[in-house]
Amino acid sequence: MNPLKVFNTLTGSKVVFEPLIPGQVRMYVCGVTVYDECHLGHARSALVFETIRRHLEHSGLAVTFVKNFTDVDDKIINRAHELGLPWQEVTKKYIAAYYRDMKRLRIEQATIEPKATEHMPEITGLIQRLLDKSVAYQIGSDVYFQVERYAPYGRLSKRKLEDMQAGARVEVDERKRHPMDFALWKGAKPGEPAWPSPWGDGRPGWHIECSAMSMKHLGETFDIHGGGADLIFPHHENEIAQSCAATGKEFARYWLHNGFVQINQEKMSKSLGNFFTIREIFEKSEWPEEITGEILRYFLLTNHYRSPLDFSDQGLREAKYALDGFYDLFNRLKETAKTEGPGNEKLTAVIEQTHFAFEQAMDDDFNTPAAIAELQGFRSEANKLLETGLSTQAREQARQTFRLLGSVMGLFQLEKWQFNVDLSDIGVKGLTDADIKSKVEKRDEARRRKDFKRADEIRAELAALGIIIEDKTDGTTRWKR
RNA sequence: GGCGCCGUACCCAAGUGGCUAAGGGAGCAGUCUGCAAAACUGCGAUGCAGCGGUUCGAACCCGCUCGGCGCCUCCA
Numbered sequence: 001m002n003p004l005k006v007f008n009t010l011t012g013s014k015v016v017f018e019p020l021i022p023g024q025v026r027m028y029v030c031g032v033t034v035y036d037e038c039h040l041g042h043a044r045s046a047l048v049f050e051t052i053r054r055h056l057e058h059s060g061l062a063v064t065f066v067k068n069f070t071d072v073d074d075k076i077i078n079r080a081h082e083l084g085l086p087w088q089e090v091t092k093k094y095i096a097a098y099y100r101d102m103k104r105l106r107i108e109q110a111t112i113e114p115k116a117t118e119h120m121p122e123i124t125g126l127i128q129r130l131l132d133k134s135v136a137y138q139i140g141s142d143v144y145f146q147v148e149r150y151a152p153y154g155r156l157s158k159r160k161l162e163d164m165q166a167g168a169r170v171e172v173d174e175r176k177r178h179p180m181d182f183a184l185w186k187g188a189k190p191g192e193p194a195w196p197s198p199w200g201d202g203r204p205g206w207h208i209e210c211s212a213m214s215m216k217h218l219g220e221t222f223d224i225h226g227g228g229a230d231l232i233f234p235h236h237e238n239e240i241a242q243s244c245a246a247t248g249k250e251f252a253r254y255w256l257h258n259g260f261v262q263i264n265q266e267k268m269s270k271s272l273g274n275f276f277t278i279r280e281i282f283e284k285s286e287w288p289e290e291i292t293g294e295i296l297r298y299f300l301l302t303n304h305y306r307s308p309l310d311f312s313d314q315g316l317r318e319a320k321y322a323l324d325g326f327y328d329l330f331n332r333l334k335e336t337a338k339t340e341g342p343g344n345e346k347l348t349a350v351i352e353q354t355h356f357a358f359e360q361a362m363d364d365d366f367n368t369p370a371a372i373a374e375l376q377g378f379r380s381e382a383n384k385l386l387e388t389g390l391s392t393q394a395r396e397q398a399r400q401t402f403r404l405l406g407s408v409m410g411l412f413q414l415e416k417w418q419f420n421v422d423l424s425d426i427g428v429k430g431l432t433d434a435d436i437k438s439k440v441e442k443r444d445e446a447r448r449r450k451d452f453k454r455a456d457e458i459r460a461e462l463a464a465l466g467i468i469i470e471d472k473t474d475g476t477t478r479w480k481r
Numbered sequence: 482g483g484c485g486c487c488g489u490a491c492c493c494a495a496g497u498g499g500c501u502a503a504g505g506g507a508g509c510a511g512u513c514u515g516c517a518a519a520a521c522u523g524c525g526a527u528g529c530a531g532c533g534g535u536u537c538g539a540a541c542c543c544g545c546u547c548g549g550c551g552c553c554u555c556c557a
């Protein structure tokens with residue numbers, strides 16, 4: 001078996017992955033702050049880490065996957081003001097939106113999906129530990145982490161405290177002992193969400209919740225911590241500082257970060273206004289939900305997770321075409337063979353080879369583009385073998401291989417595919433399968449009579465309804481829509 | 482100012498020291514077909530932004546230049 005290698009942001013290099021407890025992986029991923037609709041960048045992050053989890057499981061490891069919701073935060077408070085809603089309604093609304101989007105993308109839930117607001121005792125307990133160790137200090141009802149008390153501060157983002165001071169664009173709170181000190185606890189102003197604490201009513205700072213929740217659900221030292229590349233600093237840097245300072249132990253051992261989704265080479269972000277929400281992509285899609293979900297997954301996974309990915313209509317279209325090719329093959333694999341297949345033996349060898357190369361690609365820092373290339377190679381081989389002849393059983397075996405390897409990326413699980421645009425929503429009446437079958441039979445009959453004019457008329461008629469016809473060599477016809 | 486990333490054919494995209502630089506899409510030509518479609522076959526970068534250097538050998542390492550981007554502030 002190949003060793004699994006991952007790119008660890010902490011070391012800045014690809015390293016062999018060895019879980020602390022053999023056979024078990026504990027991973028934590030920073031989820032979303034629930035104050036707005038999720039955009040494609042959130043989808044990418046969720047999909048990437050789901051795929052990582054699936055691959056680990058596919059490799060025989062037992063994975064405990066924790067993904068949090070940040071459900072208390074300044075942005076949520078602001079949003080609640082804007083909408084004139086209680087903040088709890090805002091988080092409720094966007095958690096529901098999140099699950100709706102994840103369902104459309106067929107992204108499975110994590111093992112545990114904790115919320116910050118449900119972990120106040122753990123959060124205040126952790127802050128107290130930091131105060132007890134004198135690495136944090138209190139100013140009024142606020143508590144700050146003192147970065148200078150954690151010597152390795154900056155080891156994840158590879159920067160020095162001195163360098164950051166020089167370029168700090170933030171307005172510095174004069175009461176802080178060091179400009180980079182960050183809030184662990186924020187005293188509440190009237191009307192703000194607040195929980196009791198030894199330092200007064202307030203709410204947690206952004207970073208502490210992830211430390212508290214990951215430690216609670218995974219232990220003080222665990223294997224993988226992930227998130228978007230923009231979380232490296234300050235979020236993850238601060239998580240490391242506060243966690244390691246509190247426990248005196250290593251926190252997460254492997255840090256994995258996904259690259260951004262871009263539009264025209266620029267980061268997709270709220271502030272630039274160049275973002276697409278998952279919701280609007282689905283709503284604007286000309287394909288049914290299942291198909292769109294598959295297209296998006298395929299599109300997102302044809303880039304390596306650490307690289308930036310440029311979103312475009314053309315990219316989606318290409319993903320659709322590529323999937324058309326796969327599902328077209330799957331349809332043909334479903335047809336029964338009349339004869340025994342001379343290609344059966346070869347198929348077994350090709351499957352074995354594909355399996356090996358696929359896993360090798362995934363073991364190399366989750367190289368999904370290379371893994372997909374292997375599947376495309378298999379597709380091409382399967383097409384060739386189909387030409388030489390494959391038994392019904394061998395066809396099913398090939399389909400199962402696509403299903404199995406595809407499952408690592410959540411692809412190829414659909415039983416029905418749509419090749420052509422659905423015209424029913426622009427008023428074109430759809431045909432039932434039986435209608436189509438009868439028309440196809442009429443056409444075949446016309447072809448037998450060599451009445452090609454009539455045959456072509458029927459074909460054109462069906463084409464106008466989005467139905468594609470393919471004549472087989474045995475004189476029968478298959479169709480798809 | 483500090484730190485870091487990227488630049489591979491018309492497009493997307495692997496490869497990061499050693500056989501002919503994966504794979505897909507598009508294009509062109511052909512096989513098959515009544516015609517199509519699908520599938521298959523062939524063609525397609527003597528070169529990996531540019532220039533130097535290290536090396537027996539570099540897309541891959543080093544330096545410089547050009548172009549693009551990110552983080553340092555909330556951000557997946």
